[in-house]
Amino acid sequence: MQSLSLTTLAPLPQRARVARRSQAPSSIVCQTPGQFAGRPEEPSASSRWSGAPSAQAAPQQQAQAAAPSIQEPVERNSSHSLPQISKEEMSRTVRGVVLAGGETKNPLTKYRAMPAVPLGSSLLMVDVPLNNCLQAGINKIxxxxxxQSHMLNSHIASCYPPRKFGKPDQQSWVDVLAAQQTVTEREWYRGSADAIRKNLGELKDQDKGITPACDYVILSGSAVYNMDFSRVVAFHREKNADITICMHTCDEALARTKGIARVHPSSGKVMKFMEKPSGGDLSSLRREDAAAAPDNEFLANMGIYVFKREALFSLMDRPQTAHIGHHVIPNALAQEMKVYAFEHDGYWHDVSSLKDFFETNLDLACPDALMGQIDDMSARRSSSLPPAMMHDVELDRVIVGDGSVLVGCKISNSVLGDASYVGRGTIIENALLLGNGAWMSESNRKEAIEKGEQIYGVGENCFLRRCVVDENAIIGNNCQIINMGGVVEADRSDCGYMIQDGIVVIMRNAVIPDGVVI
Structure with missing residues (x-):
């Protein structure tokens, strides 16, 4: 799977389930794989910490000395007034930690982790948090x-190679820390906090000879959003917070499935935090400020945190601690640590279930979508595929990946991944085609058909509606993938498909014969 060289992310339309329009929409640019944003100049001797990092966490006074001076007073809902920390400073004093190891029940994760599932036409889910980091200057991740980590590990290794220029502080990397058994740890990760605990030695950067980080930005690998992390870190440091939780407004239905905080309306300090509250607990977490409209009366945890170095190492280094939301945040509040909420007013969608993934991808094809335009691809193209080829087609709100071949078809409100093929007379509505691993021109396809070889893609005179076609699937001629019976849940993986939340998923490498109706 090739990554986009440059993609601009802008606000999503109203139809997104967890969306709120910002007065000043921000954007995130997905960079050419292998290029790191904000490669720093070597800091002067006066700005560097002296000496090698010790085995213990860096002293608090050192961490504060390394942080930039932020003098402007900031209110909780005035994040746009925060000073933007330079990329050089972010690179030197902040580390990114992406949590990408969780298991889900999504049919698309049968062969890969959720962060390795394609997003849009040429991205993977993991590219979202990585490029949010890189755009802010966080290039040590x-x-x-x-x-199911093989595809994910391979993608990161090929698309984000390490860079070294000059002295150690000028290094940049995206380093995979895979779960492993050691002489002291025999179990796999039990949760987000346990995963961090088992990698604290690597996160301290003791063996790299670089300046110890002041703060760690911890991110989910299964969410779609656009956020300026330099402003989040500026907010975190201005408050002198031990932990900053990025939060998004939501309604009561969604609040029952998320971590919800009660936040002081003026200071932004977190007073109470609970995972998946219900009944009276939920009522006690309702916002009291004037902005608490019916659709945004609660503040939900986005799964994005900023931890001060000392707080991270002291809170995570406990074997009984498994999850950040369930254990770490309540422990921090019990110890009267400074926990603050940064309210994000841009787009955010947690993408773990098939329904969330489906809706988010279709949002991308809308005119005012999150991924609205591809800028100057000819100058920065990283894909080895040729441009998409289309003959006699009708397209409306469609993203088409590189190397796709579309012939005499009609497609609306859909996303087609790299090297997709759609035959003559086929109609596709509200569907995701995740693409194919092998590109074939029309002449190549004809030769393959004559030889009896397998060819990926959607055949002629088919009708696809509200479905997902996974990678390297083969759909014959005259097929209908429309959930004819209105089934909500079904496992027909022996026949090459599953249905979840009423959405039909044609499984990876499946073969659907001519004339099949699903």
Whole structure:
């Protein structure tokens, strides 16, 4: 799977389930794989910490000395007034930690982790947190993997190679920390906090000879959002917070499935935090400020945190601690640590279930979508595939990946991944085609058909509606993938498909014969 060289992310339309329009929409640019944003100049001797990092966490006074001076007073809901920390400073004093090892029940994760599932036409899910980091100047990043990690590890290794220029502080990397058994740890990761605990030695950067980080940005690998992390870190440091939780408004239905905080309306300090509250607990977490409209009366945890170095190492280094939301945040509040909420007013969608993934991808094809335009691809193209080829087609709100071949078809409100093929007379509505691993021109396809070889793609005179076609699937001629019976849940993987939340998923490498109706 090739990554986009440059993609601009802008606000999503109203139809997104967890979306709120910002007065000043921000954007995130997905960079050419292998290029790191904000490669720093070597800091002067006066700005560097002296000496090698010790085995213990860096002293608090040193961490504060390395942080930039932020003098402007900031209110909780005025994040746009925060000073933007330079990329050089972010590179030197902040590390990124992407949690990408969790297991889900999504049919698309049968062969890979959720962060390795294609997003849009040419990205993977993991590219979202990585490029949010890189755009802010965080170019020393760790990715913690475990479940079905081969595709994810391969993608990171090929698309984000390490860079070295000058002295150690000028290094940049995306380093995979895969789950492993050691002489002291025999179990796999039990949760987000346990995964971090088992990698604390690597996160301290003791063996790299670089300046110890002041703060760690911890991110989910299964969410779609655009956020300026330099402003989040500025907010975190201005408050002198031990932990900053990025939060998004939500309604009561969604609040029952998320971590919800009660936040002081003026200071932004977290007073109470609970995972998946219900009943009276939920009522006690309802916002009291004037902005608490019916659709945004709660503040939900986005799974994005900033931890001060000392707080991270003291809170995570406990064997009984498994999850950040369930254990770490309540422990921090019990110890009266400074926990603050940074309210994000841009787009955010947690993408773990098939329904969330489906809706988010279709949002990308809308005119005012999150991924609205591809800028100057000819100058920065990283894909080895040729441009898409289309003959006699009708397209409306469609993203088409590189190397796709579309012939005499009609497609609307859909996303087609790299090297997709759609035959003549086929109609596709509200569907995701995740693409194919092998590109074939029309002449190549004809030769393959004559030889009896397998050819990927959607055949002629088919009708696909509200479905997902996974990679390297073969759909014959005259097929209908429309959930004819209105089934909500079904496992027909022996026949090459599953249905979840009413959405039909044609499984990876499946072969659907001519004339099949699903």
């Amino acid at each position: 760790y990715v913690l993997t475990q479940f």
